[in-house]
Amino acid sequence: xELTGSQIIMEVLKEEGVDTVFGIIGGAAIDIFDELAKTExxxxxxxxxxxxxxxxxxxxRAKKGVGVCLVTSGPGATNTVTGLxxxxxxxxxxxxxxxxxxxxxxxNDAFQEVDIVGITRPCTKxxxxxxxxxxxxxxxxxxxxxxxxxxxxxxxxxIPKDISQGKTDYKPTKISSLKSYNPTYKPNRKQLKLxxxxxxxxxxxxxxxxxxxxxxxxxxxxxTFARRLKIPVTGTxxxxxxxxxTDKLWLGMLGMHGTYQANMAIGSCDLLIGIGVRxxxxxxxxxxxxxxxxxxxxxxxxxxxxxxxIPVTVPIVGDCRLALDELNRLMDEDHISPGARDTNAxxxxxxxxxxxxxxxxxxxxxxxxxxxxxxxxxLTKGEAIITTxxxxxxxxxxxxxxxxxxxxFITSGGLGxxxxxFPAAIGAxxxxxxxxxxxxxxxxxxxxxxxxLATAVHYNLPVKVVILNNxxxxxxxxxxELFYEKRYASxxxxxxxxxxxxxxxxxxxxxxxxxxxxxELVLQTALSTPRPVIIDFWVDREECVYPMVPAGSPIxxxxxx
Amino acid sequence: xxxxxxTISLLVDNQxxxxxxxxxxxxxxxxxxxxxxxxxxxxxxxSGITLTTSGNHMIIEQLTKQLNKLVNVIKVYDLTGTNFVxxxxxxxxxxxNPEHRAEILRLVDIFRCKVxxxxxxxxxxxxxxxxxxxxxxxxxxxxxxIKEISRTGSIAxxxxxx
Numbered sequence: 130x131e132l133t134g135s136q137i138i139m140e141v142l143k144e145e146g147v148d149t150v151f152g153i154i155g156g157a158a159i160d161i162f163d164e165l166a167k168t169e170x171x172x173x174x175x176x177x178x179x180x181x182x183x184x185x186x187x188x189x190r191a192k193k194g195v196g197v198c199l200v201t202s203g204p205g206a207t208n209t210v211t212g213l214x215x216x217x218x219x220x221x222x223x224x225x226x227x228x229x230x231x232x233x234x235x236x237n238d239a240f241q242e243v244d245i246v247g248i249t250r251p252c253t254k255x256x257x258x259x260x261x262x263x264x265x266x267x268x269x270x271x272x273x274x275x276x277x278x279x280x281x282x283x284x285x286x287x288i289p290k291d292i293s294q295g296k297t298d299y300k301p302t303k304i305s306s307l308k309s310y311n312p313t314y315k316p317n318r319k320q321l322k323l324x325x326x327x328x329x330x331x332x333x334x335x336x337x338x339x340x341x342x343x344x345x346x347x348x349x350x351x352x353t354f355a356r357r358l359k360i361p362v363t364g365t366x367x368x369x370x371x372x373x374x375t376d377k378l379w380l381g382m383l384g385m386h387g388t389y390q391a392n393m394a395i396g397s398c399d400l401l402i403g404i405g406v407r408x409x410x411x412x413x414x415x416x417x418x419x420x421x422x423x424x425x426x427x428x429x430x431x432x433x434x435x436x437x438x439i440p441v442t443v444p445i446v447g448d449c450r451l452a453l454d455e456l457n458r459l460m461d462e463d464h465i466s467p468g469a470r471d472t473n474a475x476x477x478x479x480x481x482x483x484x485x486x487x488x489x490x491x492x493x494x495x496x497x498x499x500x501x502x503x504x505x506x507x508l509t510k511g512e513a514i515i516t517t518x519x520x521x522x523x524x525x526x527x528x529x530x531x532x533x534x535x536x537x538f539i540t541s542g543g544l545g546x547x548x549x550x551f552p553a554a555i556g557a558x559x560x561x562x563x564x565x566x567x568x569x570x571x572x573x574x575x576x577x578x579x580x581x582l583a584t585a586v587h588y589n590l591p592v593k594v595v596i597l598n599n600x601x602x603x604x605x606x607x608x609x610e611l612f613y614e615k616r617y618a619s620x621x622x623x624x625x626x627x628x629x630x631x632x633x634x635x636x637x638x639x640x641x642x643x644x645x646x647x648x649e650l651v652l653q654t655a656l657s658t659p660r661p662v663i664i665d666f667w668v669d670r671e672e673c674v675y676p677m678v679p680a681g682s683p684i685x686x687x688x689x690x
Numbered sequence: 691x692x693x694x695x696x697t698i699s700l701l702v703d704n705q706x707x708x709x710x711x712x713x714x715x716x717x718x719x720x721x722x723x724x725x726x727x728x729x730x731x732x733x734x735x736x737s738g739i740t741l742t743t744s745g746n747h748m749i750i751e752q753l754t755k756q757l758n759k760l761v762n763v764i765k766v767y768d769l770t771g772t773n774f775v776x777x778x779x780x781x782x783x784x785x786x787n788p789e790h791r792a793e794i795l796r797l798v799d800i801f802r803c804k805v806x807x808x809x810x811x812x813x814x815x816x817x818x819x820x821x822x823x824x825x826x827x828x829x830x831x832x833x834x835x836i837k838e839i840s841r842t843g844s845i846a847x848x849x850x851x852x
Contacts, residue, residue, distance in 0.1 A: 250711055251718050255761040258707075275761060309703055309764040433755040436748065 130300075134262045134293040135164035138226065141269040142170060144301060147197050149173060149188060149559055151181040155201020156241060157228035160293045165199070173559060173588055176580040178205050180552040182212020182283075183541075183578065186221050187553030190539045191514055192560040193346065195277050198225045203241030206287070207248065211546060214252040216283040218543025219367060220344055222276040223283035224269075225253075231291040232260060246287050254282030262295035267302060274304045279312025280431040281344055312430060316447030321455055323443045324402075324426045329465060331400035331424075333475045334360045337383065340367030340542065341405015341429055341449045343535040348372065350453035351404065357460065359472055360402070361479055363391040365412050366527055367542040368405070374531030375511075380479070381488070384412040385678045386524045389486035389687060390479055392678070395420050396685035397478070403427045405449040408438040409543065410680075418683035428452045488528050489690050490672070496645050498522070498597040498668040502529040502569065504648045505595060508656060513565040514557050516540065518550040518574025520604035522597045524674045526569040548577025551594060555581055558590040565593070565656065572598040572625050572665075582635040585661040593655050594663045599670045600625055607673045611688070632663040643667040693744050695724070697776055697846050700739040700757060701765040704730055708762045712739070715760065721745065721753050725778075725843025736764060740845045769846050776846040779818045781806070782828065785835030786813045794834060801827045812837060 132140065138161055142150070151173045154162045165172055175181040178200045185196030196216075200209055206227040216223050230239040246258045255275050257268050268286060276284040328334060342351055348371050355362050355378055362372045363380040372379055381388030383395055395401065401423040406412070413419040416438060424442040427435050428449055435444045445452055459465075490499045502525050505513075515530055516539040517523040523540055532538045539557060541549035554568040568575075575596055585592050597603075602620040609617050632639030638658050642651040648666070655662040676687035702708050709728060716723050724742045731738045745753065750768065757766045769776075784794060786808075798805055798815055801823065807814035817827050821844070828836065 246707065247710070250707075250714050307761070310761045431759070433752065433759055437752055 132299040135160045137266050139164050139168050145273050150197045150199050151184045152199035155205045157202040157290045175584050178208030180578050180581040182209045183549050183552035184556035186216050187556030188560045189221050191557035195222045202228045206245035213283045215541045215544040215546040217252045220281050222281035225285045227287050229287045229289040232289045249285050253285050256285040258287040259292050262292050262297045270304045313446050314448040316445045316452040320445045333398045334400040335394050335398040336360050336362040336402045338368040338371040339365045339406030342371035345449040347450035348535045354453050369538045370532035370535045373533040390482035392684040393482045398423045401425045407434040414678050414684035495669040499529050501666050506530045513567045516550040516554040516568045518570045519545045519547045521674050522569050522571040547574040552581045554592040558592050567593045570596045573602040586636040591660045596665050597668050628665040637661040639663050641665040695744050696770040697742050699767045703762040704737040727843045727845050773849040780841040782815045783838040784831050790834045
């Protein structure tokens with residue numbers, strides 16, 4: 130069957146089960162969009178390409194699938210870079226299709242030409258420039274395969290205009306392996322046995338769960354594993370939801386803004402089991418004081434994550450779900466039960482820490498951002514999909530909204546990309562039209578992709594945006610307060626727009642609350658409105674996120690409330 | 691931890707951009723390439739790369755893992771510490787004054803090099819060997835006046851691997 134390049138793209142998208150493409154048209158992409166409009170696939174036209182990539186990212190995380198973007202050449206392509214970098218850091222499978230000038234113009238500095246493959250090499254898992262229409266189908270299939278297999282990540286395919294217009298024979302193909310790319314899924318059984326030996330000998334063990342648990346769908350296996358062995362669990366920001374946030378074994382998040390008990394447990398444990406984590410600096414603090422008394426078991430599908438930052442006693446390369454499943458099975462075979470170990474003293478110690486410094490804030494007459502998040506949790510019964518921007522809003526969301534299920538907390542963890550949460554919420558809402566999706570935002574971050582309000586209204590994706598408005602770039606202001614003698618250079622946002630009027634201008638609903646007693650009613654109104662709503666909460670301007678570990682300090686040395 | 695020179699041999703897809711991915715990985719992660727040689731293998735779809743770099747064992751471990759992770763990299767062998775043959779080649783244009791001509795030719799003979807070009811003023815000498823041999827040879831030539839050098843990076847082959 131002879132098809133054009135654009136038709137081949139649609140065939141592959143259909144084969145891969147794509148139902149939504151986020152993106153913006155442009156000169157080099159007209160043929161592809163022309164063909165897209167003839168299919169059943171929904172095109173969500175964002176108002177900026179960065180919004181398109183974040184939306185695809187939010188879609189991918191909520192749905193546990195691959196997000197797809199389609200943009201034009203030149204500026205359309207360069208606008209995807211931040212979104213790609215964020216997805217790459219957080220291992221989110223995306224396909225970003227960029228149109229390119231015709232092959233005979235490549236390298237000529239043609240209108241709207243950039244070397245996007247060159248630009249995105251370090252911020253994609255892999256990327257391709259398609260030079261012959263005959264290679265298009267295979268390249269696209271390979272791109273999907275690479276994006277979703279192993280440690281997932283974004284893959285970019287650059288498609289020149291003459292390739293999308295050119296014709297060739299098309300036959301559906303399948304790709305199940307590549308010569309030069311073979312991720313290790315199955316963990317080594319010997320290593321697992323070594324791990325179990327260590328676990329049985331440990332009297333103060335801790336599990337540290339990360340984004341890899343969510344990506345591999347290992348939550349059930351993790352719950353079985355932790356409960357059976359009675360091991361307390363902490364999580365990274367990316368790991369929130371991997372283990373139920375309301376479970377008795379849950380310690381809360383660890384790291385720079387981790388709970389007291391989580392960080393202290395890391396400081397005292399004799400065995401740390403890292404699962405799907407990469408020991409990022411925000412988690413470890415001062416590296417040589419991290420888990421100083423612990424033997425470390427590290428399970429990750431990416432060998433480069435292991436021993437990159439910290440020495441490991443038992444490295445296990447493999448899929449988190451398969452590894453945990455196999456560990457659970459080995460315990461069955463060997464009749465291992467927690468009774469063999471005496472961990473009572475350990476749990477008593479943890480309870481003491483928990484009671485000594487629980488997460489807390491001082492509720493006075495002013496509206497506290499933490500209170501807004503707590504109320505949101507209460508009113509949504511913890512069942513919303515929460516996205517966040519980056520900064521204080523992100524950490525308060527992580528601290529005060531316990532997540533019981535994976536894929537319900539969506540945040541730009543590694544890149545820390547302001548402007549992520551709102552488009553990501555739009556993507557998540559598109560993935561689950563009937564679920565409640567809330568973006569917990571700051572007044573700074575929300576302005577970085579506020580134009581997507583038009584997208585939310587256009588497609589009636591009824592996302593709720595909770596702005597914790599302190600008229601500051603709050604997290605940096607906090608650093609300035611604590612470490613720069615309160616010199617608030619370039620963080621004051623008092624000039625900020627009237628968000629209620631702004632919402633109205635875009636055709637959304639805008640609400641505002643300035644006092645604690647207004648919060649519940651305003652939230653109820655917002656949550657029961659079946660269209661996009663912005664809620665502007667004027668919170669205490671100088672509230673800080675606590676606990677806080679100053680950058681470069683041991684994580685057991687926390688500034689507390 | 692001790693810095694050690696490592697010779698790493700790679701088998702990669704013979705495609706545009708692959709070298710740039712490898713070079714980008716080194717620069718992006720703060721590793722250093724000391725020498726680099728690339729050429730097609732017997733299979734025109736793959737290329738062989740020999741590169742040398744230095745670092746402690748943690749850095750070399752991370753580096754080889756990162757190279758392995760690149761989709762276009764088929765195999766990574768760290769040859770250091772294994773049984774392997776390593777060669778470099780240099781072309782050396784050396785001033786050939788009448789009083790030095792005989793001495794230069796003697797050195798060429800001792801180091802088993804080849805004179806590949808002769809003029810009234812200079813010789814061009816082809817020398818191959820490991821880094822130490824090339825270094826020693828060049829040191830001995832230096833007093834005669836080296837006008838120009840063109841030198842390859844290391845190429846290497848494992849003696850055990852098939």
